[in-house]
Amino acid sequence: MSDAIPVTEASAEAIVLxxxxxxxxxxxxxxxxxxxxxxxxxxxVSRTIVRQALRSMAHGGLVSIERNRGAFVAKPSVKEARExxxxxxxxxxxxxxxxxxxxxxxxxxxLEQHIRREHAALAAGEAGRALKLSGLFHVEIARLADQKTIxxxxxxxxxxxxxxxxxxxxxxxxxxxxxxxDALLDALRxxxxxxxxxxxxxxxxxxxxxxxxxxxxxxxxxxxxxxLG
Amino acid sequence: MSDAIPVTEASAEAIVLxxxxxxxxxxxxxxxxxxxxxxxxxxxVSRTIVRQALRSMAHGGLVSIERNRGAFVAKPSVKEARExxxxxxxxxxxxxxxxxxxxxxxxxxxLEQHIRREHAALAAGEAGRALKLSGLFHVEIARLADQKTIxxxxxxxxxxxxxxxxxxxxxxxxxxxxxxxDALLDALRxxxxxxxxxxxxxxxxxxxxxxxxxxxxxxxxxxxxxxLG
DNA sequence: TGAGCAAATATTGTATACGATTTTGCTTGG
DNA sequence: CCAAGCAAAATCGTATACAATATTTGCTCA
Numbered sequence: 001m002s003d004a005i006p007v008t009e010a011s012a013e014a015i016v017l018x019x020x021x022x023x024x025x026x027x028x029x030x031x032x033x034x035x036x037x038x039x040x041x042x043x044x045v046s047r048t049i050v051r052q053a054l055r056s057m058a059h060g061g062l063v064s065i066e067r068n069r070g071a072f073v074a075k076p077s078v079k080e081a082r083e084x085x086x087x088x089x090x091x092x093x094x095x096x097x098x099x100x101x102x103x104x105x106x107x108x109x110x111l112e113q114h115i116r117r118e119h120a121a122l123a124a125g126e127a128g129r130a131l132k133l134s135g136l137f138h139v140e141i142a143r144l145a146d147q148k149t150i151x152x153x154x155x156x157x158x159x160x161x162x163x164x165x166x167x168x169x170x171x172x173x174x175x176x177x178x179x180x181x182d183a184l185l186d187a188l189r190x191x192x193x194x195x196x197x198x199x200x201x202x203x204x205x206x207x208x209x210x211x212x213x214x215x216x217x218x219x220x221x222x223x224x225x226x227x228l229g
Numbered sequence: 230m231s232d233a234i235p236v237t238e239a240s241a242e243a244i245v246l247x248x249x250x251x252x253x254x255x256x257x258x259x260x261x262x263x264x265x266x267x268x269x270x271x272x273x274v275s276r277t278i279v280r281q282a283l284r285s286m287a288h289g290g291l292v293s294i295e296r297n298r299g300a301f302v303a304k305p306s307v308k309e310a311r312e313x314x315x316x317x318x319x320x321x322x323x324x325x326x327x328x329x330x331x332x333x334x335x336x337x338x339x340l341e342q343h344i345r346r347e348h349a350a351l352a353a354g355e356a357g358r359a360l361k362l363s364g365l366f367h368v369e370i371a372r373l374a375d376q377k378t379i380x381x382x383x384x385x386x387x388x389x390x391x392x393x394x395x396x397x398x399x400x401x402x403x404x405x406x407x408x409x410x411d412a413l414l415d416a417l418r419x420x421x422x423x424x425x426x427x428x429x430x431x432x433x434x435x436x437x438x439x440x441x442x443x444x445x446x447x448x449x450x451x452x453x454x455x456x457l458g
Numbered sequence: 459t460g461a462g463c464a465a466a467t468a469t470t471g472t473a474t475a476c477g478a479t480t481t482t483g484c485t486t487g488g
Numbered sequence: 489c490c491a492a493g494c495a496a497a498a499t500c501g502t503a504t505a506c507a508a509t510a511t512t513t514g515c516t517c518a
Contacts, residue, residue: 011471036500046473047500052284059288061378068479068500083378087320090379094319149290149312150319153382265470275503276470297470297509 012052015043019053023062023073024135024162025128030075034063060156062163074163078213081164085208088157091150092138093201096184098145100196103188107144111185114140119178135162137181141188141200161207168211180206241281244272248282252291252302253364253391254357259304263292289385291392303392307442310393314437317386320379321367322430325413328373329425332417336373340414343369348407364391366410370417370429390436397440409435 019039022028040050054071057063064074076084114137121130135158142154180203187195248268251257269279283300286292293303305313343366350359364387371383409432416424 035498037498048472048474051500055281055284056288059285069481070500080377083376086376087378087382090320090323091316147312147315148309149316149386153316157378266468277502277504280470298511299470 012049015053016056024132026166028073030073030163030166032073034071061160076163081213084157084160089204091154093197095142095145095150096200097193097197099141100188100191100193103144108189115181168213170210170212241278244282245285253361255395257302259302259392259395261302263300290389305392310397310442313386313389318433320383322426324371324374324379325429326422326426328370329417329420329422332373337418344410397442399439399441
């Protein structure tokens with residue numbers, strides 16, 4: 001516990017936040033082991049708290065727990081990856097519509113700042129941070145819709161999408177989807193529900209189309225490839 | 230721990246199942262306190278396990294945990310009640326469609342048996358059991374759609390709907406929605422996605438229309454009514 | 459008699475200890 | 489030299505003990 005990071009609020013929720021952020025920024029990758037002792041030492045809390053946090057994340061699909069083996073960052077299969085985006089396709093367009101109906105100038109201002117940070121991170125080459133902000137943009141829109149239940153679902157789906165992107169993203173070229181968010185923001189600014197819904201639908205299709213969901217990266221093959229390549 | 234109920238698998242998940250079933254059957258009602266010691270004694274497990282279970286249910290919205298005060302069966306507000314059914318309206322019609330596309334004769338057979346049990350429970354006057362089966366019917370349809378992610382969402386929404394029904398259902402007349410399920414099953418049997426989607430949409434609208442979502446049942450008034458009435 | 463305060467009680471929050479299971483590395487026999 | 493089996497280490501699962509916090513109860517005083 002030498003270099004323990006002090007946690008403002010030594011609660012499980014704080015650790016969930018920290019770990020989730022790390023996943024969003026791709027600093028923690030699918031399959032990585034999350035040892036209870038290790039996590040506990042890093043954050044300076046006991047295993048009890050860590051276990052709470054890990055179980056909570058497991059419930060959200062970000063972590064998978066194998067009995068007597070421990071917790072690992074989840075590795076969504078191709079099928080699961082598809083399901084995540086199919087669920088998003090069901091929820092997010094309608095949610096964007098609702099957001100467009102309700103968005104106030106203050107909301108727009110906040111989203112503009114969000115996008116500016118997105119661009120700044122991209123410009124600074126902080127790909128992880130940009131990715132996190134990009135996902136958060138969708139969550140923020142859900143928040144505008146004032147639907148806590150759907151908001152929570154989307155939050156979970158966005159998190160899992162980070163894992164999917166880590167596993168299945170094709171191009172390293174990350175600066176592609178800026179325009180989509182700009183356009184969405186514009187529709188929200190104009191309080192144009194139809195456009196918002198349609199743009200979100202298209203944006204999600206675009207996202208999926210940039211994934212390689214052909215074959216599941218099973219352990220043996222990816223290992224072999226890693227060693228031979 | 231005198232009359233402890235032996236649990237086949239002394240795991241948190243088993244307790245979640247038992248408690249969730251009790252909620253579905255309205256044997257445990259919104260607002261009821263779930264003391265860790267008490268639950269632990271009932272099921273013959275330690276508080277550690279009970280806490281896991283309660284936190285898990287809290288994550289699903291069935292239980293609300295107040296720090297240093299304990300866990301209570303959740304009491305969805307009117308707003309939350311609306312949100313639950315709005316989310317269902319977004320997810321379930323499409324899911325019914327997918328189920329209709331995929332349903333095999335074996336699936337239909339299982340659903341028929343399910344509905345028979347629903348009718349039997351109703352005939353036997355076991356309102357709680359009937360209600361549970363009625364909710365489970367929706368979950369089963371989601372299972373047919375072969376979408377684990379959406380399935381999990383719907384499972385959660387159906388559970389929370391049980392709470393909503395406990396709080397806001399108007400008529401005690403419970404035998405109203407049998408026909409809706411019969412009709413849905415028929416659409417699935419005919420592999421008729423359009424009908425299935427439309428029937429599900431209408432069924433959900435019917436359900437909401439039988440709720441009284443005008444005013445939030447605040448504590449003081451309900452207590453006063455209970456004592457004066 | 460009722461309100462306010464204080465002690466007592468009960469309940470939850472967290473840490474730690476112990477037992478069970480898995481993994482790993484060594485040893486030994488082929 | 490390799491494989492199989494065994495032993496030791498590491499890690500997780502659960503229970504329990506202790507600390508922190510909320511609630512209740514009973515007392516005092518106006």
